[in-house]
Amino acid sequence: xSLPSMFDTNRDAKPDRTILLIAFFLITSAVLxxxxxxxxxxxxxxxxxxxxxxxxxxxxxxxxLANVLFAYLWKAAPWARALVGVGSLLIVLPSAGRQDTxxxxxSIQIMIFAALALGLNIVVGLxxxxxxxxxxxxxxxxxxxxxxxxxxxxxxxxxxxxxPGATNAGTLAIGLFLTVVTAASxxxxxxxxxxxxxxxTSTWSFRLAAFGLVAGLTLASRAAxxxxxxxxxxxxxxxxxxxxxxxxxxxxxxxxxxGVLIGLPVLRLKGDYLAxxxxxLGEVIRVLANNLDLYTAGSQGITPIRSANVPxxxxxxxxxxxxxxxxxxxxxxxxxxxVLGMILLVNVRLDRSRIGRAWIAIRDDEVAAQAMGVxxxxxKLIAFATGASFAGIMGMIFAAKQTFISPESFNLFQSIGxxxxxxxxxxxxxxxxxLGAAVVTLLNLRIxxxxxxATAHLGLPQQVNPGQLQRLIFGIILxxxxxxxxxxxLPNRRRTRELHHEDNQEDDSVDGNAGALGNTSAEVxxxxxxPAKHEDNAGGRR
Amino acid sequence: MTGTGNxxxxxxxxxxxxxxxxxxxxxxxxxxxxxxxxxxxNGAGKTTFFNMITGIYQPxxxxxxxxxxELVGMRPDQVTEAGxxxxxxxxxxxxxxTSEENIMVGRHARLKSGFVDAVLRTRKFHDSEQEARDTxxxxxxxxxxxxxxxxxxxxLPYGDQRKLEIARALATTPKLILLDEPAAGMNPRxxxxxxxxxxxxxxxxxxxxxxxxxxxxxxxxxxxxxTVLDYGSKIAEGLPHQVRNxxxxxxxxxxxxxxxxEYGKEERPHV
Numbered sequence: 001x002s003l004p005s006m007f008d009t010n011r012d013a014k015p016d017r018t019i020l021l022i023a024f025f026l027i028t029s030a031v032l033x034x035x036x037x038x039x040x041x042x043x044x045x046x047x048x049x050x051x052x053x054x055x056x057x058x059x060x061x062x063x064x065l066a067n068v069l070f071a072y073l074w075k076a077a078p079w080a081r082a083l084v085g086v087g088s089l090l091i092v093l094p095s096a097g098r099q100d101t102x103x104x105x106x107s108i109q110i111m112i113f114a115a116l117a118l119g120l121n122i123v124v125g126l127x128x129x130x131x132x133x134x135x136x137x138x139x140x141x142x143x144x145x146x147x148x149x150x151x152x153x154x155x156x157x158x159x160x161x162x163x164p165g166a167t168n169a170g171t172l173a174i175g176l177f178l179t180v181v182t183a184a185s186x187x188x189x190x191x192x193x194x195x196x197x198x199x200x201t202s203t204w205s206f207r208l209a210a211f212g213l214v215a216g217l218t219l220a221s222r223a224a225x226x227x228x229x230x231x232x233x234x235x236x237x238x239x240x241x242x243x244x245x246x247x248x249x250x251x252x253x254x255x256x257x258x259g260v261l262i263g264l265p266v267l268r269l270k271g272d273y274l275a276x277x278x279x280x281l282g283e284v285i286r287v288l289a290n291n292l293d294l295y296t297a298g299s300q301g302i303t304p305i306r307s308a309n310v311p312x313x314x315x316x317x318x319x320x321x322x323x324x325x326x327x328x329x330x331x332x333x334x335x336x337x338x339v340l341g342m343i344l345l346v347n348v349r350l351d352r353s354r355i356g357r358a359w360i361a362i363r364d365d366e367v368a369a370q371a372m373g374v375x376x377x378x379x380k381l382i383a384f385a386t387g388a389s390f391a392g393i394m395g396m397i398f399a400a401k402q403t404f405i406s407p408e409s410f411n412l413f414q415s416i417g418x419x420x421x422x423x424x425x426x427x428x429x430x431x432x433x434x435l436g437a438a439v440v441t442l443l444n445l446r447i448x449x450x451x452x453x454a455t456a457h458l459g460l461p462q463q464v465n466p467g468q469l470q471r472l473i474f475g476i477i478l479x480x481x482x483x484x485x486x487x488x489x490l491p492n493r494r495r496t497r498e499l500h501h502e503d504n505q506e507d508d509s510v511d512g513n514a515g516a517l518g519n520t521s522a523e524v525x526x527x528x529x530x531p532a533k534h535e536d537n538a539g540g541r542r
Numbered sequence: 543m544t545g546t547g548n549x550x551x552x553x554x555x556x557x558x559x560x561x562x563x564x565x566x567x568x569x570x571x572x573x574x575x576x577x578x579x580x581x582x583x584n585g586a587g588k589t590t591f592f593n594m595i596t597g598i599y600q601p602x603x604x605x606x607x608x609x610x611x612e613l614v615g616m617r618p619d620q621v622t623e624a625g626x627x628x629x630x631x632x633x634x635x636x637x638x639x640t641s642e643e644n645i646m647v648g649r650h651a652r653l654k655s656g657f658v659d660a661v662l663r664t665r666k667f668h669d670s671e672q673e674a675r676d677t678x679x680x681x682x683x684x685x686x687x688x689x690x691x692x693x694x695x696x697x698l699p700y701g702d703q704r705k706l707e708i709a710r711a712l713a714t715t716p717k718l719i720l721l722d723e724p725a726a727g728m729n730p731r732x733x734x735x736x737x738x739x740x741x742x743x744x745x746x747x748x749x750x751x752x753x754x755x756x757x758x759x760x761x762x763x764x765x766x767x768x769t770v771l772d773y774g775s776k777i778a779e780g781l782p783h784q785v786r787n788x789x790x791x792x793x794x795x796x797x798x799x800x801x802x803x804e805y806g807k808e809e810r811p812h813v
Contacts, residue, residue: 197615346661353660354653354670361636361647368634371596373622373651373714382657 018076025071025084028064029092035060036096036103054450061103062442064088065110072431073490089337094330098322104329106445108401111336112394114437115343117421118430119390122347124419125428125492126356127383128363129267130275132415133282137388139289139410140258141251141395146405147295148247149238149306159294160222161229167222175220182212237306244308244400248393255392256385258285263384267377270366282415289407301406305399307332332401339397343390347430350386359383360428417444424481426488435489443474549574549718549750550595550626555604557590557774564590566774567604572718572767577744577751579761581785582771583794588754589631591771592720596628597621609717623651627711628720631754633703635695641706642691645678648713681709684747685739701732705739712747719743721753725760733757737764762786770794 034040035057041048050056071084097104116138123131147153186209193202266277289296296302307328317327350356358379361369370376399405417440425436452467462468481489550572557565565587572578580588593599595606597618606613608624616624627648636644653674659667682688685705690698698706704724711719721740725733737760743749755761761768761782768785770778772794778785785791 197612197620349663350657350660353667354650354655354674355657355660357639357643357647358650360639360643361650364636364638365634367598368630368636369647370618371598371622371628371630372648372710373619374647375617375619386657 016076017070017074018080021070021074021076021080021084025067025087028060028067029088031060032064032092032096036100038099053454054446055454058442058446058450061106061446064092065438065442069431069435094320094333097330097333098320098326101326101329104326104333105401106441108329108333108336108397109445110438110441111340112398112401113418113421113441114434115336115340115390115394116418117425117433117437118340118343118347119387119394120418121387121422121428121430121433122350122359122390123383123387124422125433126351126363127359127380129380129383130271130278131384131387132275132279132412132419133262133285134278134387134391134418135410135412135414136262136282136285137255137259137391138395138398138414139285139407140255140388141392142399142405142409143289143296143302143395144251144254144392145244145247145396146302146305146399148243149241149400150302150304151237152295152297152302153238154232154235156294157225157229157232157235160225161232164226164229165222167219167226169223169227171219172223172227175216175218175223178212178216179220180216182209182216185209186213237304239306241306241309244306247396251392251396252389253392255395256389259385259388260381263381264377267380267384279412279415283412286407286410289410296407299407301404301408302399303404305403305405307400307403308335329401332397336394336397339393343393344430344434346386351430355379355382420478424478424488426491428492429488429490432488432490432492439489443477448473547574548572549609550752551605551607552595553605553607555591555594555601555606557587557594557599558602563774565594565601565771568771568774568776570769570776570779572750572752575744575748575750576766577740577753577764578767578769579765580752580754580769580771581756581758581761582777585773586771586794587774588771589722590774592628592722592754595621595720596626619651622714622716625715625717626720627714627716627718629704629707629711629722629724631722631726633700633707635703635707635710637694637696639695640692641682641687641695641698642675642678644695644706645681645710645713646674648681648710649674649677651714677713681713684712684742685709701728701735704728704736708739708743712743712749716749718750718752721751721755723754723756725755725757733760736760740764 031051035051041052044051051060065088067084067088071081071088074081093107094104097107116134119137120131120134123129123134147156186206189202189206189209193206262278262281266274266281269277290299292298308331310331313331313334314327317330318324322330358369358374361372361374362376362379366376398409402409418437421436421440422433423436424440425434426432448470449467451473452465452470455466460466466473485491548571550570552568552570554567554569555565556563556567568587568591570580580591582588590599594601595613597613597616597620601614604614608621608626611624613621613624613626636647639647653670655664655667655670658664659670679688679691682691685708687698687702687705687709690702690706695703695706708719708721708724724740725736728736740751740753741764744751753761753765763782765782768779768782769776770785770788770791772790777790777794778788780788
C-alpha cells in the first residue's frame with residue numbers, strides 16, 4: 001500500500017472495510033496484550049525474546065495505535081469504528097499497561113503532546129501566527145500546580161513568615177480593594193473605547209489602571225502569603241490533593257492570562273518578526289523559572305509534586321488488577337483521555353464558528369479580514385489564549401505525572417518539537433496534528449531509542465551507530481516526509497483542495513491557473529508562516 | 543453638493559508619508575444613494591484616499607464623517623462596523639475558503655455569537671450561523687454566483703472573483719461601499735455586467751457607491767458626480783460632462799500639449 005493511498009481521506013470512494021478493521025483490531029490487540037504480559041513472554045522462550053526486543057515492541061505499539069487511526073479513516077460500519085476506537089483506548093491499552101508501566105506512560109505522553117499540538121494548531125494552523133515559544137504556556141501550567149502541590153509552597157510561606165515586611169491584614173484589604181477598583185475601571189474604559197475612538201486620556205487611564213491592577217494583585221497575594229505563613233508546617237508537602245480539580249481550572253486560566261499578556265505587545269507584528277519575538281519570550285519564561293529560586297527552586301527543579309487522590313478510582317483500579325503504584329498512572333491516563341477529548345471538541349466547534357472563520361480569514365489575508373470587520377488584535381488574542389490554555393492544563397497534568405519539573409523540561413526544543421508535530425501531521429487538520437503528535441512522540445520515545453538498544457550489542461563504530469544518530473535519523477524522516485507530503489500526513493480539507501484543485505479544472509483560464517499556482521507555492525513553502533501576498537499597495541499597519 | 547443628505551463628508555484630509563504628500567487637503571462629499579467616482583492618473587493618491595476613509599491609514603489631518611459620525615481614529619474593523627465596506631484593487635479574497643464562507647466572514651461584525659456560544663453550541667450560535675448562511679446565499683444570488691457557492695474562491699473566473707468581493711463587502715450591510723478599480727482586467731462584456739450590478743447595488747439595496755476607476759467609459763456613464771485627483775490634490779469635481787471638458791483634467795491625463803488638442807474617450811490604454 002503506497003503512502004498516499006494509505007492516508008487517503010476520501011472515504012466514500014473506498015470499499016467497506018468493517019471486517020478488515022475488526023480483524024486488524026483483534027490481531028494487534030492480541031499481540032499487544034501478549035507482548036506486555038511478562039509471565040507469558042517468559043514461557044515463550046525465543047519467541048518471547050523476540051517480542052520483548054525494543055524494536056519489535058515499538059513496532060507493535062505503533063501498529064496497535066494505528067487502530068484508532070484506521071477507525072477514523074476507513075469506511076466501515078459505525079458500530080465497528082466505535083468499538084475499535086473505544087475498545088483500543090479504554091480496554092485493551094489499559095489492560096496491556098497493567099503489566100508494563102511504560103506503556104501507560106507513553107500513552108499519556110502522546111496524548112499530552114497531542115493536546116499541545118492541537119493548541120499550537122489553533123495559533124499556527126488556523127490563525128497563521130508562527131509561535132516559537134509555545135512551550136512557555138506548558139511551563140506556566142506545570143509551575144502553577146508544581147509550586148503549590150510540592151514542598152516549595154511551605155518554603156515560600158516560611159520565607160515570607162520570616163520576612164513579613166510591613167504586610168498585615170490591612171494590606172490585604174487595600175490590595176483587594178485596589179484590584180477590584182482597577183479591574184472595574186479597565187472594563188469600563190474598554191467598553192467606552194469600543195464605542196468611540198480612544199483618546200489620549202482614555203489610553204493613559206487604561207495604562208494607569210493596569211498598573212494599579214498589578215500593584216493590587218501583588219499587595220493582596222503578598223499579604224495573603226504572609227498571613228498564611230503560620231500554616232507552613234501543616235503544608236510541608238504542598239496543598240491538599242483535593243485542590244487538584246480547582247487547579248485544573250486555574251492552570252487553564254493562568255496560561256490564558258499569560259497568553260494574553262505575551263500576545264498584547266507582540267501580535268501587532270506578523271510573520272518572521274512574530275516568530276522571533278515569541279521565541280524570545282518563550283525563553284524569558286524559562287529563564288524566569290531558572291532564576292526565581294524562591295518560587296521554582298531554579299535549575300534544581302521542584303519535586304515531589306502531588307497528584308489528585310481519588311479513593312473510588314483507586315479501589316476500581318485495584319479491582320481491575322492494577323498494582324498500587326500504577327493507580328495514579330491509570331488515573332492520569334483516563335484524565336488525559338477525557339481532557340484531550342474535550343480539547344478536540346472545543347477545537348472542532350470553534351473551527352466551524354464565527355471565530356474559526358475569522359482566524360482563517362486572518363491567515364489568508366489580514367488586510368481583507370480587517371476590512372470585513374474582523375478586529376485583528378482581539379481575534380489573534382483569542383487564538384493565543386485558547387492555544388495557551390490547552391498547554392496550561394496539560395502542563396499541570398504533566399507536572400503531576402512526572403512529579404518533577406525543572407526549567408529544562410521547557411526549553412526551545414520542546415516548542416520546535418510541538419511545531420514539527422503540527423507541520424508533519426498537517427497544519428489546520430485536527431486528526432492530522434494528533435497523528436503528528438503520535439508519530440513524533442513514538443519516534444522520540446520508543447522507536448529511535450529502541451533502535452539504539454537493539455543495535456548496541458553489534459559493536460558498530462560510533463560514527464554509524466544508530467543509537468548515537470537518533471537526531472539525525474529523526475531529521476531525515478522529517479525532511480523526507482515534508483518532501484513527499486508537504487501538506488502533512490492528514491492534510492486539512494481546505495489545503496488539500498487548494499493543492500490539488502488543478503485536477504478538477506480542465507478548461508482553466510490563464511488567470512485562474514496563475515492564481516492557483518501562486519497560491520499553492522506560497523501555502524506550501526512559506527507554510528503559513530508569512531503569507532507573501534500581504535505586502536502590496538493596499539498597505540496595512542506594521 | 544454639500545449640506546444635509548450627505549452620507550460621507552470628508553474635510554481637508556491630508557496624508558504625509560515621510561516627506562511625500564500623498565493626499566493634500568482633499569474635501570469631498572458623497573450624497574446619500576448616489577454613485578460617485580474618484581479618478582486621476584496613476585499615483586494620484588486615490589487608493590491612499592480610500593485607505594484613509596476605511597481606517598487602514600490615519601489621516602495626518604482633516605476629518606471624515608459618516609452620516610455625521612467621526613471616523614478618524616477608528617480601526618478598519620470599526621469603520622466597517624460603522625457602515626463602510628470596500629473591495630480591493632488587487633483582489634483580496636480568502637483563498638482557502640469557499641465563496642459562501644468568504645461572504646460569511648463579511649458578516650462577522652453583524653453577528654453577536656461569541657467564544658462561549660461556539661463552544662457550547664447555544665441557540666444564539668445556531669441562529670447567528672443560520673443568519674450568516676442566509677445572507678451569504680442572498681448575496682451570491684444577488685451578484686449571480688450561486689453556482690459557485692461551495693467552490694474555493696481562488697477557483698472562480700477572474701470576473702467572478704471581483705463580483706464575489708463585492709458580495710462579501712455587501713454582506714457587512716454597509717451604508718457606503720467603496721470599489722477600488724472594480725473593472726480592472728475585465729473585458730467589455732464583463733464591464734457591462736458590472737455596470738448593471740453597481741446600479742442594482744444602489745437601486746435595490748439602497749447602498750451609496752463610490753468607485754475608483756480608470757475605465758472612462760464606465761466612469762462617465764455610471765457616475766452622477768466625479769472628483770478628480772492629481773498629485774494628491776483635488777483638481778476638479780462636478781458632473782461627468784463638466785469634468786470631461788475641464789482643461790485641468792485633460793492636462794493631468796494627457797500633458798499640457800496634448801490637452802490643447804482633441805480629448806479622447808479613453809485616456810489610458812485598456813488593461
